[in-house]
Amino acid sequence: MQLTKSESITWxxxxxxxxxxxxxxxxxxxxxxxxxxxATHDYAAVHHDYxxxxxxxxxxxxxxILTTNGLIGKYLTDWxxxxxxxxxxxxxxxVPNYPGDRMTTTGYVTKKYExxxxxxxxxxxxxxxxxxxxxxxKAVVALPVRG
Amino acid sequence: MTLTRExxxxxxxxxxxxxxxxxxxxxxxxxxxxxxxxxxxxxxLDEEYAAKTKYGEVIAPPMQVQVYTMSxxxxxxxxxxxxxxxxxxxxxxxxxxxxxxxxxGQEYFAPMKVGxxxxxxxxxxxxxxxxxxxxxxxxxxxxxxTFVNQRDELVCKQTFxxxxxxxxxxxxx
Numbered sequence: 001m002q003l004t005k006s007e008s009i010t011w012x013x014x015x016x017x018x019x020x021x022x023x024x025x026x027x028x029x030x031x032x033x034x035x036x037x038x039a040t041h042d043y044a045a046v047h048h049d050y051x052x053x054x055x056x057x058x059x060x061x062x063x064x065i066l067t068t069n070g071l072i073g074k075y076l077t078d079w080x081x082x083x084x085x086x087x088x089x090x091x092x093x094x095v096p097n098y099p100g101d102r103m104t105t106t107g108y109v110t111k112k113y114e115x116x117x118x119x120x121x122x123x124x125x126x127x128x129x130x131x132x133x134x135x136x137x138k139a140v141v142a143l144p145v146r147g
Numbered sequence: 148m149t150l151t152r153e154x155x156x157x158x159x160x161x162x163x164x165x166x167x168x169x170x171x172x173x174x175x176x177x178x179x180x181x182x183x184x185x186x187x188x189x190x191x192l193d194e195e196y197a198a199k200t201k202y203g204e205v206i207a208p209p210m211q212v213q214v215y216t217m218s219x220x221x222x223x224x225x226x227x228x229x230x231x232x233x234x235x236x237x238x239x240x241x242x243x244x245x246x247x248x249x250x251x252g253q254e255y256f257a258p259m260k261v262g263x264x265x266x267x268x269x270x271x272x273x274x275x276x277x278x279x280x281x282x283x284x285x286x287x288x289x290x291x292x293t294f295v296n297q298r299d300e301l302v303c304k305q306t307f308x309x310x311x312x313x314x315x316x317x318x319x320x
Contacts, residue, residue, distance in 0.1 A: 031183060039183035041217035044246070056245040057282050057314040065248035065307075066213060067183070073210040074186045082190040082200075086209055090252035090306075 008081030011112070011119035011143040020079045020107040020123065025071065027063065027101040027129070035067030042066060062096035068135050072125060075105050076141055083144050087120070091137030101129040110138070118142045148241045150286075155274045158237070163229035163269045165295075168216035172207050172263040180211050207259040212294050212303045215265040230271045231290050238311035243285050250289075250308035257300040264297040272306070285312025 025031075036047035042064045045052035053061045069089060077084050097103055104127070111122035120142050127135040170176060177191055189196035190206060197205040207215075218224055228236065235246065259265065275287040292305040 025185075034183040039180045040211075040214050043220045046247075055314070056247075065251050066210070069251055069253065070180065070184045070186070070208065070210045073208060074184050074188070077188045077190075082188050082196070086255060088252070088254045089210065090250075092250045093248060 008083040008144060009079070010146045011121070012146045014109055014112065014121060014143070016109050016112050018109040020075070020109075020125075023075050023078065023105040025103045025105070027097045027099060027103055029061065029099040031067070032061050032063050032097065032099060035070070036064045039070065040064060040066035058096060058098075060098040062098055063134075065091075065093055068093065068097070068127065071103070072105070072127065072135065072137070072139065075107065075125065076123065076139055079107075080141070080143060085142040086139065087118075087142055088140040089137065090139075091125075091135045093135055094133045095129065095131040097127075097129055097134050101131075101134075103127045103129050103134055107139075119145050149277050150237065150241050154237060155234075155286075158230045158233045159271045159274060161230050161270055163231070164227070165266045165268050166216065166226070166229065167264060167266040169219055170215055172215060172259045172261055172265065174205070174261060176214065177205070177207050177211070177261075180208060180214070184208075202258055202260070204260055207261075207263075209255040209259070209303065210253065212253070212255075212259065212265060213267075213292070213305065215259075216267050216294070229269055231269050234271050234274070234288060235311065238286065238288075242313045242316065243311040245282070245285075245312050245314045247282065247310050247312070248307065249287065249310050250306070252306040254304045255302070256304075257296060257302050259296070259302060263302075265294055265302060266296075267292050267294045269293075280310060280312060282310065283312045283314045283316050285310045 033048040036042040046056050047064045107123045107125035109121050110124050123139045191208050269292050272291045273289045289308045294303040
């Protein structure tokens with residue numbers, strides 16, 4: 001298995017305005033239904049049953065918020081490596097992620113600070129698909145310092 | 148059918164009893180999560196790597212906390228309805244039977260290790276006035292969750308907002 005590189009980006013290397021790499025993810029039905037049932041144990045019908053989703057006014061089954069949250073967490077550690085500690089994620093959902101979509105995630109550093117002996121960054125992120133913003137929000141992460 | 152403030156407020160601001168999740172934190176559920184997310188963080192998956200970190204062993208992805216407390220599809224848990232379930236039922240009976248999550252905030256504290264048992268309490272924090280949305284008329288409802296482990300250490304504080312809406316009453320539908 002190809003695991004994330006174990007050397008991590010350090011706090012020293014990053015300044016306010018730093019842009020995280022762009023990440024693209026194909027949104028498949030397996031990701032939506034598997035994200036709901038297998039990964040997050042969410043059996044709400046709109047995430048696996050096309051007819052139930054249509055009845056709720058959606059175009060197709062759509063991604064649950066816990067899967068979106070998981071993908072954002074992955075985006076952060078994919079970037080900086082496993083020594084990045086996720087302290088907080090706050091996200092708002094707008095348009096749904098449907099099968100056949102592609103989500104493009106971007107992020108940049110909005111704050112760099114120290115608190116309680118931790119070296120922290122605030123990161124604003126956006127997950128966008130072809131209809132618009134699927135998710136937007138802020139994360140707070142702690143990074144190691146050099147040396 | 149618009150609900151009165153009294154009908155709504157009867158469930159606001161009351162903590163549920165502590166509800167214990169059905170599964171302890173385990174490698175299987177971590178792997179199933181990682182499989183779907185395509186998550187390859189060695190801290191969640193690679194025992195050799197994790198043993199050398201400050202945790203000394205693999206931890207579950209912090210974003211997975213709520214998964215350990217999701218209600219089973221079957222058998223239906225035999226317990227009193229919690230304030231969230233009361234609120235959802237009230238909405239449903241008034242015609243706002245479709246639900247979509249709109250916001251979530253999670254703040255993480257103690258890491259989750261294999262064998263940890265996660266419990267939570269939940270309350271209804273805020274309910275908006277009825278709003279006309281693109282999905283139909285509905286209410287935005289914010290819940291507060293507190294997740295703890297078997298040692299009563301705080302694991303996560305979560306805010307969670309849903310829109311409960313009436314998709315049939317959507318104008319022009």
